[in-house]
Amino acid sequence: MAIARLTDLTYWYPNGQKPALDHIDLSLGDGLTVVTGPSGGGKSTLLRVLNGLVPHFYGGRISGKAEVANLNTIETPTRHLARTVGFVFQDPELQAVYDAVDHEVAFGLENIGVQPKEMPERIEEALHDAGAEHLKGRRIPQLSGGERQRVALASALAMRPRVVVLDEPTSQLDPEGAALVLAAAMRLKQQGLSVIISEHRLDRLAPAADVLIVVEQGKATDVEPDTWRAADYVAAPPRLGSPGQQAWSLTKVTAGFGTSIVLDGVDLAGRHGEVVALSGPNGSGKTTLLRIIAGTLAPLAGRVERRPGRIAYLPQNPTALLHRPTVRSEVELTLNRAGESEKPEAILGALGLINVAERYPRDLSCGERQRAALAAVLAGRPDIVLLDEPTRGMDASARKSLVQLIATLRDKGSAIVLATHDAALRDALADRVIHLAAGKATPQAQRAATA
Numbered sequence: 001m002a003i004a005r006l007t008d009l010t011y012w013y014p015n016g017q018k019p020a021l022d023h024i025d026l027s028l029g030d031g032l033t034v035v036t037g038p039s040g041g042g043k044s045t046l047l048r049v050l051n052g053l054v055p056h057f058y059g060g061r062i063s064g065k066a067e068v069a070n071l072n073t074i075e076t077p078t079r080h081l082a083r084t085v086g087f088v089f090q091d092p093e094l095q096a097v098y099d100a101v102d103h104e105v106a107f108g109l110e111n112i113g114v115q116p117k118e119m120p121e122r123i124e125e126a127l128h129d130a131g132a133e134h135l136k137g138r139r140i141p142q143l144s145g146g147e148r149q150r151v152a153l154a155s156a157l158a159m160r161p162r163v164v165v166l167d168e169p170t171s172q173l174d175p176e177g178a179a180l181v182l183a184a185a186m187r188l189k190q191q192g193l194s195v196i197i198s199e200h201r202l203d204r205l206a207p208a209a210d211v212l213i214v215v216e217q218g219k220a221t222d223v224e225p226d227t228w229r230a231a232d233y234v235a236a237p238p239r240l241g242s243p244g245q246q247a248w249s250l251t252k253v254t255a256g257f258g259t260s261i262v263l264d265g266v267d268l269a270g271r272h273g274e275v276v277a278l279s280g281p282n283g284s285g286k287t288t289l290l291r292i293i294a295g296t297l298a299p300l301a302g303r304v305e306r307r308p309g310r311i312a313y314l315p316q317n318p319t320a321l322l323h324r325p326t327v328r329s330e331v332e333l334t335l336n337r338a339g340e341s342e343k344p345e346a347i348l349g350a351l352g353l354i355n356v357a358e359r360y361p362r363d364l365s366c367g368e369r370q371r372a373a374l375a376a377v378l379a380g381r382p383d384i385v386l387l388d389e390p391t392r393g394m395d396a397s398a399r400k401s402l403v404q405l406i407a408t409l410r411d412k413g414s415a416i417v418l419a420t421h422d423a424a425l426r427d428a429l430a431d432r433v434i435h436l437a438a439g440k441a442t443p444q445a446q447r448a449a450t451a
Contacts, residue, residue, distance in 0.1 A: 009064035039367025086156035131180030146282030247415030253302035264439030280436035309383025318373030340380035
């Protein structure tokens with residue numbers, strides 16, 4: 001029996017030149033439905049129809065019919081749909097309302113009138129199912145992006161919805177966290193719920209999917225899950241030269257928040273023309289280490305040294321960087337400030353952004369915004385490049401383009417540090433891999449960084 005049905009559904013965003021969804025006909029049943037497809041193809045828009053954000057929040061024009069659990073999502077207010085459809089967004093940084101984890105998970109329960117005496121049990125249950133029990137009592141601003149994603153998932157599960165919709169829930173999670181999300185999805189499926197997940201990386205999801213839907217250019221196609229094959233990374237091109245002199249160093253660096261120590265006596269350094277990758281579980285200090293190198297966070301102890309030059313830093317939330325009216329103007333701002341003669345088209349073309357160069361960055365899909373933020377920080381020739389989960393929200397084509405771009409920056413002499421759970425990205429680019437855990441930084445692998 002169908003839990004959700006879309007019939008001849010077409011939707012235009014306000015001022016859209018073409019429909020984001022184009023005559024969609026879908027019937028979704030219980031079990032696990034996986035939605036995939038290229039960035040900007042319409043995946044997130046399709047999911048937003050299911051909880052009524054399209055069209056109630058985003059506006060625009062819509063035709064056809066959309067029903068979830070016998071509710072017409074085009075006519076039913078989103079506050080009513082929230083009882084039926086639990087939703088986890090691509091950007092957990094923008095989803096939180098409260099500073100405290102417990103209060104955040106309770107927020108939805110308060111809004112639907114759950115009795116206070118019932119809340120503790122439901123909060124505990126939701127945190128357990130999301131693999132976030134250890135985060136109870138923590139402050140959300142101090143959590144990593146992956147930890148925030150688990151809290152957002154717990155907030156949705158606490159509502160005990162009939163349908164759970166997850167928009168790229170594992171994009172910032174370590175392998176253990178991603179496995180927990182999949183396990184939670186399978187438990188919900190066994191309980192008779194409908195689980196709909198949008199993802200680019202389907203290694204774990206495709207074998208478990210009951211239905212696989214590919215969304216591209218506003219069209220949706222139902223395909224057999226067992227026909228899916230992972231896309232391979234393009235190996236980074238051979239080096240044009242050997243790494244140069246030291247660009248940055250940390251000596252006996254300790255960092256943390258309040259009484260919580262995240263990095264403890266870390267000694268680490270990087271050279272121009274070298275790619276260093278940081279691995280480790282969510283909350284292990286990867287983002288903290290990048291911020292210390294960037295100079296946006298002062299260590300509690302130890303010494304940080306950097307050679308003079310421009311630092312390009314991509315945080316986990318790329319939207320925080322994007323404030324100009326167009327993607328092109330974001331790149332132009334960076335080039336002008338840096339005194340670079342490079343044309344914006346160079347990096348826009350390298351990252352496949354020419355077709356959206358005149359668009360407002362915050363109106364783009366998550367993957368397109370990620371590329372726009374990368375273009376804004378990497379334009380020209382930065383001396384130190386710090387990228388926090390740079391492939392978040394990216395499809396296979398965009399990830400290949402990023403590998404090529406990082407290799408080019410490496411060969412021009414940039415000292416590059418990647419914090420990532422993307423093992424394929426590390427394998428393609430890293431000269432050294434540093435594993436962070438329990439406050440320590442431990443070398444894990446090294447390959448010859450020579451021409």
